Amino acid sequence: MSPQLPKAGDLVRVTRAASVQFVKPIMFRVIRVLDDWTRTTYDGWCWLDGYELDAKGDAVARRSIFVQPTGLQTQRPAPTPRRPTRSPAMSNVRQDRRPAGVPATPQRRATPARRTADQG
Numbered sequence: 001m002s003p004q005l006p007k008a009g010d011l012v013r014v015t016r017a018a019s020v021q022f023v024k025p026i027m028f029r030v031i032r033v034l035d036d037w038t039r040t041t042y043d044g045w046c047w048l049d050g051y052e053l054d055a056k057g058d059a060v061a062r063r064s065i066f067v068q069p070t071g072l073q074t075q076r077p078a079p080t081p082r083r084p085t086r087s088p089a090m091s092n093v094r095q096d097r098r099p100a101g102v103p104a105t106p107q108r109r110a111t112p113a114r115r116t117a118d119q120g
Contacts, residue, residue, distance in 0.1 A: 014065065026053075
């Protein structure tokens with residue numbers, strides 16, 4: 001059975017258990033698992049593309065890392081996408097029913113400049 005691969009949006013803690021290069025653990029936000037044929041991997045290893053995070057959770061570097069998924073510690077799984085819903089507060093708001101191409105506000109017509117007595 002193959003190990004569970006992280007998904008886009010997962011927040012994982014990468015330690016030495018995932019790869020010897022991570023003597024100092026890092027927090028990593030996964031963008032995607034790189035599974036294209038150009039990156040060969042050893043059995044039980046994978047490439048992850050994502051962002052290294054600082055202590056506040058801000059991205060400090062975009063990285064691609066080579067790790068063993070069994071050594072990753074999932075801190076927070078990616079949120080499940082939910083179906084968009086219409087807010088009850090917006091149910092009584094009138095929707096704009098103008099035909100396409102009609103401006104929202106009336107346009108002022110440019111009036112031709114009037115000649116004055118000084119202009120000749």
